[in-house]
Amino acid sequence: MTTIETTDLPETCKDCSVRHVGICAALTVAELHRMARSARHTSHGAGDPLVFENSEITSYANVTDGVVKLQRVLRDGKQQMVGLQFAPDLLGRLFGTENLLTVEAASDVDLCRVPKSVLEGLVAGSAELKQRLLDQSLQDLDDARDWMVTLGRKDAQQRVASLILLIAKRSGPWSSGGAAAIIFELPLSRSDMADFLGLTIETVSRQISKLRHDKVIDVVNHRQVTVPDMARLTARAG
Amino acid sequence: MTTIETTDLPETCKDCSVRHVGICAALTVAELHRMARSARHTSHGAGDPLVFENSEITSYANVTDGVVKLQRVLRDGKQQMVGLQFAPDLLGRLFGTENLLTVEAASDVDLCRVPKSVLEGLVAGSAELKQRLLDQSLQDLDDARDWMVTLGRKDAQQRVASLILLIAKRSGPWSSGGAAAIIFELPLSRSDMADFLGLTIETVSRQISKLRHDKVIDVVNHRQVTVPDMARLTARAG
DNA sequence: CGGCGTCCTTGATCGGAATCAAATGCGCGG
DNA sequence: CCGCGCATTTGATTCCGATCAAGGACGCCG
Numbered sequence: 001m002t003t004i005e006t007t008d009l010p011e012t013c014k015d016c017s018v019r020h021v022g023i024c025a026a027l028t029v030a031e032l033h034r035m036a037r038s039a040r041h042t043s044h045g046a047g048d049p050l051v052f053e054n055s056e057i058t059s060y061a062n063v064t065d066g067v068v069k070l071q072r073v074l075r076d077g078k079q080q081m082v083g084l085q086f087a088p089d090l091l092g093r094l095f096g097t098e099n100l101l102t103v104e105a106a107s108d109v110d111l112c113r114v115p116k117s118v119l120e121g122l123v124a125g126s127a128e129l130k131q132r133l134l135d136q137s138l139q140d141l142d143d144a145r146d147w148m149v150t151l152g153r154k155d156a157q158q159r160v161a162s163l164i165l166l167i168a169k170r171s172g173p174w175s176s177g178g179a180a181a182i183i184f185e186l187p188l189s190r191s192d193m194a195d196f197l198g199l200t201i202e203t204v205s206r207q208i209s210k211l212r213h214d215k216v217i218d219v220v221n222h223r224q225v226t227v228p229d230m231a232r233l234t235a236r237a238g
Numbered sequence: 239m240t241t242i243e244t245t246d247l248p249e250t251c252k253d254c255s256v257r258h259v260g261i262c263a264a265l266t267v268a269e270l271h272r273m274a275r276s277a278r279h280t281s282h283g284a285g286d287p288l289v290f291e292n293s294e295i296t297s298y299a300n301v302t303d304g305v306v307k308l309q310r311v312l313r314d315g316k317q318q319m320v321g322l323q324f325a326p327d328l329l330g331r332l333f334g335t336e337n338l339l340t341v342e343a344a345s346d347v348d349l350c351r352v353p354k355s356v357l358e359g360l361v362a363g364s365a366e367l368k369q370r371l372l373d374q375s376l377q378d379l380d381d382a383r384d385w386m387v388t389l390g391r392k393d394a395q396q397r398v399a400s401l402i403l404l405i406a407k408r409s410g411p412w413s414s415g416g417a418a419a420i421i422f423e424l425p426l427s428r429s430d431m432a433d434f435l436g437l438t439i440e441t442v443s444r445q446i447s448k449l450r451h452d453k454v455i456d457v458v459n460h461r462q463v464t465v466p467d468m469a470r471l472t473a474r475a476g
Numbered sequence: 477c478g479g480c481g482t483c484c485t486t487g488a489t490c491g492g493a494a495t496c497a498a499a500t501g502c503g504c505g506g
Numbered sequence: 507c508c509g510c511g512c513a514t515t516t517g518a519t520t521c522c523g524a525t526c527a528a529g530g531a532c533g534c535c536g
Contacts, residue, residue, distance in 0.1 A: 072384075072387045074388075075388065077475075080386060085379045085381065095373070095376070100383075101383070127368065131368065134332070134371060134372045138331065138333070138334075138380050141303065141378055141379045141382060145320040145338075145339070146310075146384060148318060148382060148385060149312065149320065149385060149387055151389035151390045151436065152389045152436030153312060153316045153436060198389065198390030198391060230359060238312065238314075
């Protein structure tokens with residue numbers, strides 16, 4: 001008896017929000033089964049630690065919902081965020097043996113964890129998957145380099161505007177032409193934002209107040225942001 | 239008649255310094271021939287522009303000798319260096335259509351240029367090559383994230399020490415145990431260093447003077463650096 | 477040898493973000 | 507409803523690095 005593809009999908013994948021994007025989109029049904037057999041879905045609250053720096057890498061994880069912070073901690077306790085991952089990004093340094101980063105849930109997060117050996121086996125067998133991973137790492141590299149410019153050459157005002165812009169863009173694909181206001185929830189606390197931006201909490205807060213005073217953004221409850229005019233925010237981001 | 243591998247090598251590859259490393263090490267002799275047929279070696283003096291931001295990508299290039307700067311320029315003329323490439327790194331954003339970076343020779347540089355379509359054809363056909371490129375981009379990503387920490391959280395002294403340390407490590411593999419002094423040539427001008435570090439020329443110069451005064455490094459002719467004790471330099475780098 | 481240009485160093489002052497300190501707002505449990 | 511704890515905002519002061527401004531050092535070319 002022949003069935004259509006969807007009925008053959010592993011149970012865990014059937015309703016998965018990332019089934020058709022990210023690395024899962026690059027897999028055949030057979031490969032999906034192989035992965036799903038050892039995959040496990042987990043949920044985490046905002047602020048939960050997901051991976052500790054210097055721990056051994058034993059699994060990778062697909063972000064199926066929420067936002068995850070990647071950070072590096074200095075000996076003196078200061079920390080710098082080096083990336084944010086949204087669904088459907090893959091978490092974990094491929095082919096690494098040791099985690100170089102601390103990973104924390106920024107918002108509530110759902111993960112689909114896959115043992116290291118299983119994913120690496122799939123990568124070895126699938127040129128398409130390898131291609132997908134290469135694409136993501138190249139994109140991450142572009143993003144990291146963009147952020148280096150922000151950290152190295154922008155002042156506090158431009159940095160804060162850059163971050164809000166970044167989140168606005170990833171929150172909802174927005175019609176670039178339209179002048180409609182964008183509304184979204186910040187997945188980051190002021191402290192997180194400071195860590196991302198290489199600033200202090202106080203400076204972040206002051207710059208947000210200034211942007212608000214200048215009517216570039218509106219903020220309610222510290223978290224919900226409205227951007228009436230993306231072009232004006234973009235201009236502030238340098 | 240059977241010949242040993244080396245006699246079958248393309249002429250251009252026979253004496254090439256990167257023949258056995260980087261992407262070339264991942265290629266079969268046949269693939270090397272295919273690449274060599276359209277490859278072209280070029281030499282460039284320090285400071286020569288190699289690639290302009292926003293230009294179309296038409297070729298990739300293997301760095302066979304020297305050091306290359308990757309930088310991003312802001313509208314107001316400020317610039318931030320986002321990476322350094324040494325032999326045998328591959329230059330050029332894979333699968334991109336447009337250069338997002340300005341590329342300049344930091345020192346005298348030799349390149350082996352390959353048309354975009356030729357290299358991409360080879361990548362499509364060789365899992366090993368794809369793997370090698372994935373490895374490099376993952377390494378570049380790790381490096382970029384390391385540097386984000388430097389830019390976001392370190393003070394001027396630590397930044398300058400970090401850069402000298404980085405160059406020292408890439409200049410000559412040094413026996414980590416030994417206390418022998420390391421001597422090397424800086425491939426970067428003060429201005430380049432400032433661009434890399436998100437500082438001004440004056441601040442870089444002052445910090446170098448301070449490191450010299452504290453006997454952490456010795457400098458002659460502005461360029462030749464001696465590090466008597468790597469551990470002490472590492473400590474200064476934060 | 478002397479003059480000039482470029483790169484680097486050093487000094488004086490200024491400004492923006494960090495730090496120190498306090499007030500306000502807000503959620504939560506009693 | 508009140509009081510407590512935490513995150514955020516706001517204010518005052520300090521300090522590091524940018525900026526402005528000279529002064530060397532070195533190489534190149536006449």
